[in-house]
Amino acid sequence: MTPNLHLWLIPLLPLVGAVVNGMFGKRFSRQTVSGVALTFSGAAFAKVLVIAAQFSSLNLPHVETVAAWIRAGSFQADFAFYLDSLSLVMLLVVTGVGFLIHIYSIGYMWEEDGFYRFFAYLNLFMFFMLTLVLASNYLVMFIGWEGVGLASYLLIGFWFTKDEAASAGKKAFIVNRIGDFGFLIALFLMIQHFGSLDFTQVFQIAYSRNVESGIGLLTLIGLLLMVGAAGKSAQLPLYVWLPDAMQGPTPVSALIHAATMVTAGVYMVSRSHLIFERAPLAMMVVAIVGTLTALFAATIGICQTDIKKVLAYSTISQLGYMFMACGVGAFSMGIFHLMTHAFFKGLLFLAAGAVIHSVGGEQDMRKMGGLRTKIPWTFWTMTAATFTIAGFPPFAAFFSKDAILYQAFVSPYGSWVYWAIGVLTAFLTSFYMFRLWFLTFFGEYRGEEHSSHDEHGAASHGHGIHESPKVMLIPLVILAVLSICGGWIGSERFDKFLAPALHSDSAVMESSAAAHAEPPVSETLLSGVSILAAIGGLALAWLLYLRRPQLPQEIAHALGGFYEAVVNKYYVDELYAVLFVKPLLDGSTKILWQGIDRDVIDATLDNSAEGSRKVSDTVRHMQSGNIRSYAGWVAAGAAAVIVYMVWMGTR
Amino acid sequence: MVPLSYYLILGGILFACGVTGFLIQRNIITIFMSIELMLNGVNLSFVAFAAQWHALSGQVFVFFVMVVAAAESAVGLAIIIAVYRNRETLNVDRINLLKL
Amino acid sequence: MLHLIVFSVFGIICVAGAVNLLVQRHPINSALSLVVVMGSLAVEFLLLGAEFVAAVQVIVYAGAVMVLFVFVIMLLNAGIEEHTKGSRVAILFGIPGMLIGSLLIAWVLLERSGTGSVAVGALPGPPKTIGWLLFHDYLLPFEVTSILVLIAIMGAVVLASPQESKQARREG
Numbered sequence: 001m002t003p004n005l006h007l008w009l010i011p012l013l014p015l016v017g018a019v020v021n022g023m024f025g026k027r028f029s030r031q032t033v034s035g036v037a038l039t040f041s042g043a044a045f046a047k048v049l050v051i052a053a054q055f056s057s058l059n060l061p062h063v064e065t066v067a068a069w070i071r072a073g074s075f076q077a078d079f080a081f082y083l084d085s086l087s088l089v090m091l092l093v094v095t096g097v098g099f100l101i102h103i104y105s106i107g108y109m110w111e112e113d114g115f116y117r118f119f120a121y122l123n124l125f126m127f128f129m130l131t132l133v134l135a136s137n138y139l140v141m142f143i144g145w146e147g148v149g150l151a152s153y154l155l156i157g158f159w160f161t162k163d164e165a166a167s168a169g170k171k172a173f174i175v176n177r178i179g180d181f182g183f184l185i186a187l188f189l190m191i192q193h194f195g196s197l198d199f200t201q202v203f204q205i206a207y208s209r210n211v212e213s214g215i216g217l218l219t220l221i222g223l224l225l226m227v228g229a230a231g232k233s234a235q236l237p238l239y240v241w242l243p244d245a246m247q248g249p250t251p252v253s254a255l256i257h258a259a260t261m262v263t264a265g266v267y268m269v270s271r272s273h274l275i276f277e278r279a280p281l282a283m284m285v286v287a288i289v290g291t292l293t294a295l296f297a298a299t300i301g302i303c304q305t306d307i308k309k310v311l312a313y314s315t316i317s318q319l320g321y322m323f324m325a326c327g328v329g330a331f332s333m334g335i336f337h338l339m340t341h342a343f344f345k346g347l348l349f350l351a352a353g354a355v356i357h358s359v360g361g362e363q364d365m366r367k368m369g370g371l372r373t374k375i376p377w378t379f380w381t382m383t384a385a386t387f388t389i390a391g392f393p394p395f396a397a398f399f400s401k402d403a404i405l406y407q408a409f410v411s412p413y414g415s416w417v418y419w420a421i422g423v424l425t426a427f428l429t430s431f432y433m434f435r436l437w438f439l440t441f442f443g444e445y446r447g448e449e450h451s452s453h454d455e456h457g458a459a460s461h462g463h464g465i466h467e468s469p470k471v472m473l474i475p476l477v478i479l480a481v482l483s484i485c486g487g488w489i490g491s492e493r494f495d496k497f498l499a500p501a502l503h504s505d506s507a508v509m510e511s512s513a514a515a516h517a518e519p520p521v522s523e524t525l526l527s528g529v530s531i532l533a534a535i536g537g538l539a540l541a542w543l544l545y546l547r548r549p550q551l552p553q554e555i556a557h558a559l560g561g562f563y564e565a566v567v568n569k570y571y572v573d574e575l576y577a578v579l580f581v582k583p584l585l586d587g588s589t590k591i592l593w594q595g596i597d598r599d600v601i602d603a604t605l606d607n608s609a610e611g612s613r614k615v616s617d618t619v620r621h622m623q624s625g626n627i628r629s630y631a632g633w634v635a636a637g638a639a640a641v642i643v644y645m646v647w648m649g650t651r
Numbered sequence: 652m653v654p655l656s657y658y659l660i661l662g663g664i665l666f667a668c669g670v671t672g673f674l675i676q677r678n679i680i681t682i683f684m685s686i687e688l689m690l691n692g693v694n695l696s697f698v699a700f701a702a703q704w705h706a707l708s709g710q711v712f713v714f715f716v717m718v719v720a721a722a723e724s725a726v727g728l729a730i731i732i733a734v735y736r737n738r739e740t741l742n743v744d745r746i747n748l749l750k751l
Numbered sequence: 752m753l754h755l756i757v758f759s760v761f762g763i764i765c766v767a768g769a770v771n772l773l774v775q776r777h778p779i780n781s782a783l784s785l786v787v788v789m790g791s792l793a794v795e796f797l798l799l800g801a802e803f804v805a806a807v808q809v810i811v812y813a814g815a816v817m818v819l820f821v822f823v824i825m826l827l828n829a830g831i832e833e834h835t836k837g838s839r840v841a842i843l844f845g846i847p848g849m850l851i852g853s854l855l856i857a858w859v860l861l862e863r864s865g866t867g868s869v870a871v872g873a874l875p876g877p878p879k880t881i882g883w884l885l886f887h888d889y890l891l892p893f894e895v896t897s898i899l900v901l902i903a904i905m906g907a908v909v910l911a912s913p914q915e916s917k918q919a920r921r922e923g
Binding site for chain 2: 754755758762765766769770772773778781782785788789792795796798799800801803804807808811812815816819820823824826827829832833834835842845846849850853856857860861880881884885888889892893896899900902903904906907908909910911
């Protein structure tokens, strides 16, 4: 007997919070708004914990249909929710980290005018993300997919009076849309060939088909799903929106662009693993895209000077790792890294926000330094996160990243090339993270005492560098603890937990089991190489930014043009502007606006009005006031009638 | 025995003269008289056909035409008097207040 | 034979009168030509046997309507009008149109020679028969026409009434 878990409550509670705050928040005091926001997101978190507690007694997968939606002939899509171990992991991450970020935001956004608006949007985002995660068919997932894009747009452009913020919001939404286009076509293909979008039905059909060699239907669907994921999760070539999205407030960057929304793509690919496992070509594309993105973003990250931009490129790079994992068939490892990434990246962003808050709004790392004595709590939590992301044991990311690299090496879908690039990227990750660490917290303070311009735009603290309030520090500490311990569950136990959701008796698991029996390469050896890479990055950063701070300049000079290219993000934005944006704008201006709207539609109306005016101008001469001309017309008309009558008469 | 067509041609000539006068005369009263001429030509055709087809309705129609012509000339001449009072002229080209 | 001669003579008088109406410059001459036309038309009616119509033509048309015309001409002291610029439309459209119309009719008529001939007094038109038709078959048009005449009388009285009396009434 499957008990009714009321899964629909989980997305609904934040939605209620969003509506209450959105409609009445303007009149509430700040405390009330925070209370409302925390209550509803906390309630969702509590419900997830309750479900987690009774998880082992449930019959999986647990599907709850709330209401019928589309019944069109043989096609049916309902509002239904789906619970299994994969959804549970995602739920815990989303609600847990989300709740912590809600708490943090109370402190961070306290001085803002749009306080209630922020929390309304934040709760709205939670609603959509939870819908996405709990969806039982691709259509409901698409609602959540689009909705988180909307929430992202609203939150990136939170300070909408600033031009850059508004443009960044637009850019995010539009680039997302391009990905969504691919997603939609995949859905259409599914409807056309499978007749359904429901997970259970689609996966059953996919499971019964043969593995495709070359490009078949499943490969096509997989590739299109990957396009959607690339848009949402900022992979090549659709990653360009994520660095710009740093215009939004830091809690937004933490929640949406680190922990949850960008991971939706990974979740979706993992959920559709049955489709991918039957389409090796699509898997290869996923792996290649992920790997290249990881390396590409890491190379850009090493030269950025804005603390948030470094973290943004780091996010893109880590997402690349997750896709690499999915691409080599280790879907559960991708989800494992997703979880640890939520912890440490969320922490990194929140801590960066605390740093920025402390120095009064400055985001350029070149103007920071020596902060470790002044903001110790922020320093220690950020240290935990930095060591984690670099991949040092026994911190969390070591386990997840290492598992990914190992699978990349041994999996039948993987190859040593993925592993090598992954290790190189790990080295670069360690390097730029420690660069950030050294530049921000060590050395001499290089900034001005009172910073005039502000990320907040309104408040500037004129009383020196100070630690953030407790309401901001507590989530940092909690996340730091999670970053340290989060990986101790171990990759094998995690894999077993997710097994009912993510495994089939595919070739992956057989060969993986065989590999476990006799590993071609020892896992310890590979881990050792990654640790070496991490240490190497730390050492290089120490050398360049602490010991001999003049070296980076000399290296930059030596590399010349190549360095310029990297600093300017390989001019990708400029390339897109020339290739896509400019032709689109020009086409829209010249063809659609001037050509069609102005010269055809408006011209038609104007010309018909003009024509009618001319006709009447000509005809009015008949009304000349001259009686004799009237007489003439009468006579002419009468003659015409007579002729006609005679003509008819003679016929 | 006069062929019917002769009567009709005569009526047609009268009608044509009436139209011509209607178009080229300058004096309003003369224009009116041309209208009367037209009506007379039509009357002749009516009576001619009535005679040929042995249908007395033709003559009854002539009767009606005459009544209408009388009424119309009465009203028309009253209008001409009113216009004359206003414009002091009977020249049709001078009555052009509606001219653009 | 005699029929034809009488017809021709009075036909020519008719046409001459009509042309004279067009040619004369003084309106009183045109009015008198019209009286001549009406008179000869009355004779034509007689030739066709329509005695009642002929009588009505002389009494009503020539005797009342034309008298009215002559009264108005004398009242308004109409004279020879100056030459003013006519209308191009009238000349361009009207006259050719009329010519075409009349020529067409003439051609049709002469083409169909089988329209037959009419004898003198072919159809007797005694007043009794006409009266019978008028009050039986054509009663409605008769009544309507009488209302029309009534309206015409009222309109003529209103339109032609002197305006000085109105002014006097206003000032007085």
